[in-house]
Amino acid sequence: AQSVSQHNHHVILSEAASLELGCNYSYGGTVNLFWYVQYPGQHLQLLLKYFSGDPLVKGIKGFEAEFIKSKFSFNLRKPSVQWSDTAEYFCAVNGVGNDMRFGAGTRLTVKP
Amino acid sequence: SQTIHQWPATLVQPVGSPLSLECTVEGTSNPNLYWYRQAAGRGLQLLFYSVGIGQISSEVPQNLSASRPQDRQFILSSKKLLLSDSGFYLCAWSVAGLRYGNTIYFGEGSWLTVV
Numbered sequence: 001a002q003s004v005s006q007h008n009h010h011v012i013l014s015e016a017a018s019l020e021l022g023c024n025y026s027y028g029g030t031v032n033l034f035w036y037v038q039y040p041g042q043h044l045q046l047l048l049k050y051f052s053g054d055p056l057v058k059g060i061k062g063f064e065a066e067f068i069k070s071k072f073s074f075n076l077r078k079p080s081v082q083w084s085d086t087a088e089y090f091c092a093v094n095g096v097g098n099d100m101r102f103g104a105g106t107r108l109t110v111k112p
Numbered sequence: 113s114q115t116i117h118q119w120p121a122t123l124v125q126p127v128g129s130p131l132s133l134e135c136t137v138e139g140t141s142n143p144n145l146y147w148y149r150q151a152a153g154r155g156l157q158l159l160f161y162s163v164g165i166g167q168i169s170s171e172v173p174q175n176l177s178a179s180r181p182q183d184r185q186f187i188l189s190s191k192k193l194l195l196s197d198s199g200f201y202l203c204a205w206s207v208a209g210l211r212y213g214n215t216i217y218f219g220e221g222s223w224l225t226v227v
Contacts, residue, residue, distance in 0.1 A: 006155075034215075044156075044202070044218045090155060092216075099169065100146070100206075100216055104155035 002027035004093050006103035013081055014111050021076040021106050023065075023091030033074040034092040034100070035065055044090070050074065061085070083112045114139035118203040118219035125226055131176075131190040133222050135203030138184065145186040146204040146216065147178055156202065162186060163208065198226045 007022035025031065032051040036044045048059025055067040065076045074091060088107050094100040118135040125131060137143050144163055148156040158171045160178035168178050175194060179187045186203060203219040 004155075043220060046215050049215065092156075099158055099161050099171070101158055102148070102156035 002031070002093055002095050002101055004091050004101055004103035006089075006091050006106050008106045009104070010107045010109070012109045012111065015083055016080045017110075019076070019078040019081045019085070019108070021089055021091075021108070023074045023076065023103060024072050025074070025091075025093040026072065027093060027095050029095055032094040033065075033067060034094070035059065035063070035074070035076050036090045036092060036102075037087045038090070038105075039087045047076070047089070081108075081110050083110050086110045114205075114217070116203060116205055116217060116219045118201075118222055120222060121220060122223045123225070125193050125224065127195055127226055128192045131188070131193050131197070131224070133188040133201055133203075133224070135186045135188075135219055136184055137186075137205045140184070140205070140207065142183060142208050143205040144208055145180060145184075146206075147186065147188045148202045148204060148218075150200045150202055150221070159201075160188070193224075193226045195226050198224055200224075 003026050005024045034049045035047040037047045038044045047063050048057045050057045050067045058064050063078050065074055067074050086109055088105045090105045091103040092100050115138045146161045147159040150156050160170055162168050162180045165180050175190055177189050201222045204216050206216040207214040
């Protein structure tokens with residue numbers, strides 16, 4: 001079965017710092033990849049997704065992610081974080097089935 | 113527009129008691145439906161998913177079960193709760209054909225505390 005690994009459990013950055021959150025998956029076939037975000041007290045919401053085409057995907061709020069098939073990775077990036085980016089970020093993968101599996105999540109704290 | 117609702121939002125149940133969490137989706141037909149459990153540091157654990165009425169796939173063997181009696185209704189149940197069942201449970205849905213890049217949408221979640 002496919003699985004998702006997120007390397008960092010908790011990341012602390014200052015405002016304007018650059019962000020990269022790692023995500024690796026284990027699945028040999030075609031995959032769809034997602035990043036979800038959960039702001040404090042709010043629902044999970046989609047940041048961005050990849051299912052075909054350009055491996056560099058742009059999402060909301062200035063986030064982007066790059067799908068590197070050879071590395072089984074889908075890292076999330078943002079050039080300059082803001083205090084409002086403080087949240088928990090989840091990487092998810094979906095293979096040929098209708099299930100979707102999430103990583104353990106990375107908590108991002110941005111200090112003003 | 114589509115909406116998803118789950119209830120109750122919070123629940124405190126004694127060990128050994130039954131459980132029923134209910135989830136309904138409005139504004140779409142034949143959705144894929146999911147139950148996840150979210151635990152700190154462990155992300156979202158997929159418990160069950162369903163691609164149609166009466167079709168349930170179980171991911172984790174445990175004392176929970178799921179049922180889909182109607183197209184847009186998904187129920188998470190237990191006959192006898194354990195302390196380890198405490199957690200935050202999320203219902204979710206997606207357009208059928210998730211593998212084609214469709215997004216999954218989450219409900220508000222239900223906090224279950226087993227005492």
